[in-house]
Amino acid sequence: MHMTFRWFGPDDPIPLANIRQIPGVTGIVSALYDVAIGDEWPKSKLERLGEMIDRHGMRFSVVESIAVHEDIKLGRPTRDRLLDQYCASVHAMGELGIPVLCYNFMPIFDWTRTDLAEVQPDGSTALSYDDRALSRIDLSHGTGDLPGWSAAYDATTLQALLAAYKEIDAERLWENLAYFLERVVPEAERAGVRMAIHPDDPPWSIFGLPRIITSGAAFERLIDLVDSPSNGVTFCTGSLGADPNNDLPTIARTIGGRGRLHFAHCRNVAITGERRFHEAPHPSRFGDVPMRDVLAALVDVGFTGPMRPDHGRMIWGEHGRAGYGLHDRALGAMYLQGLWEGLERA
Numbered sequence: 259m260h261m262t263f264r265w266f267g268p269d270d271p272i273p274l275a276n277i278r279q280i281p282g283v284t285g286i287v288s289a290l291y292d293v294a295i296g297d298e299w300p301k302s303k304l305e306r307l308g309e310m311i312d313r314h315g316m317r318f319s320v321v322e323s324i325a326v327h328e329d330i331k332l333g334r335p336t337r338d339r340l341l342d343q344y345c346a347s348v349h350a351m352g353e354l355g356i357p358v359l360c361y362n363f364m365p366i367f368d369w370t371r372t373d374l375a376e377v378q379p380d381g382s383t384a385l386s387y388d389d390r391a392l393s394r395i396d397l398s399h400g401t402g403d404l405p406g407w408s409a410a411y412d413a414t415t416l417q418a419l420l421a422a423y424k425e426i427d428a429e430r431l432w433e434n435l436a437y438f439l440e441r442v443v444p445e446a447e448r449a450g451v452r453m454a455i456h457p458d459d460p461p462w463s464i465f466g467l468p469r470i471i472t473s474g475a476a477f478e479r480l481i482d483l484v485d486s487p488s489n490g491v492t493f494c495t496g497s498l499g500a501d502p503n504n505d506l507p508t509i510a511r512t513i514g515g516r517g518r519l520h521f522a523h524c525r526n527v528a529i530t531g532e533r534r535f536h537e538a539p540h541p542s543r544f545g546d547v548p549m550r551d552v553l554a555a556l557v558d559v560g561f562t563g564p565m566r567p568d569h570g571r572m573i574w575g576e577h578g579r580a581g582y583g584l585h586d587r588a589l590g591a592m593y594l595q596g597l598w599e600g601l602e603r604a
């Protein structure tokens with residue numbers, strides 16, 4: 259395992275110089291944020307980002323993410339051109355020696371919460387989700403009422419997309435995912451890039467949209483679609499862990515044992531009801547993710563890939579990007595490394 263940290267590029271309020279001072283963090287997880295979804299990533303821009311990271315004594319370990327255009331997920335005829343562009347971006351990564359690509363296949367919405375700053379008893383704030391609150395959100399005038407997505411879609415665009423997805427059930431989405439993987443994975447393999455799909459967060463359908471990467475069985479189905487070491491997963495404990503049916507250590511052992519666990523996102527969630535949870539401090543006892551057992555499974559399968567502390571709470575008066583402040587993620591990085599060291603020595 260090597261410890262990494264997500265950095266949102268030069269506009270991130272957290273400077274690389276601060277990340278470098280978190281003991282043991284050797285790698286950066288980042289992306290280009292100014293390229294339109296679907297366009298090819300200019301290699302020169304990616305190279306400049308990598309140089310900034312190098313100058314701070316760390317390496318560019320993971321691209322998270324190259325977003326997948328909705329036309330690919332919908333299986334529209336334009337997908338072939340978009341897939342060529344996707345593959346070109348993957349090749350640019352490979353040429354620059356960035357070995358892992360985290361991506362997702364969630365229709366329209368990436369990770370979704372109903373509160374970005376739920377006050378906790380200790381005065382910190384955390385991201386939370388309640389399915390009942392989600393069902394009250396009205397999308398008819400766009401994404402304005404959805405926390406974290408307020409500016410994402412105007413009413414017309416969103417309604418058109420939601421209508422298009424009426425034709426796409428879970429099986430069709432799997433077919434479109436297979437089409438994507440059949441084209442991209444061989445190119446990734448040639449480029450020396452390991453693809454790591456991120457599970458759906460939360461791991462169930464929202465707004466009537468299909469969501470398919472929700473369990474260990476889904477991970478196995480994905481891996482079986484295209485048999486290549488470049489076709490793997492991001493093991494996100496918080497996403498999968500919101501569903502109590504997911505046995506995280508078993509999933510880590512199964513997928514890790516097959517050599518397809520390419521990236522680990524570690525965070526804790528406290529389940530507070532049916533499809534209801536809030537994010538919690540990283541250590542096992544603060545939530546429902548058995549972090550000790552998860553890391554023990556990763557140690558056992560000999561995981562050598564990148565790991566990052568995932569979302570943190572906002573603590574010590576920090577203001578910043580929801581889930582991505584410096585302090586609580588830095589605490590997470592230290593806890594995870596301490597746990598790892600103890601388990602490895604044992």
Ligand code: DNO
Pocket residue numbers: 322323360361362368369456523569581
């Ligand atoms: C949230 C992240 C996700 C992730 C994408 C990967 O904090 O884990 O947004 O980056 O789903 O494509």
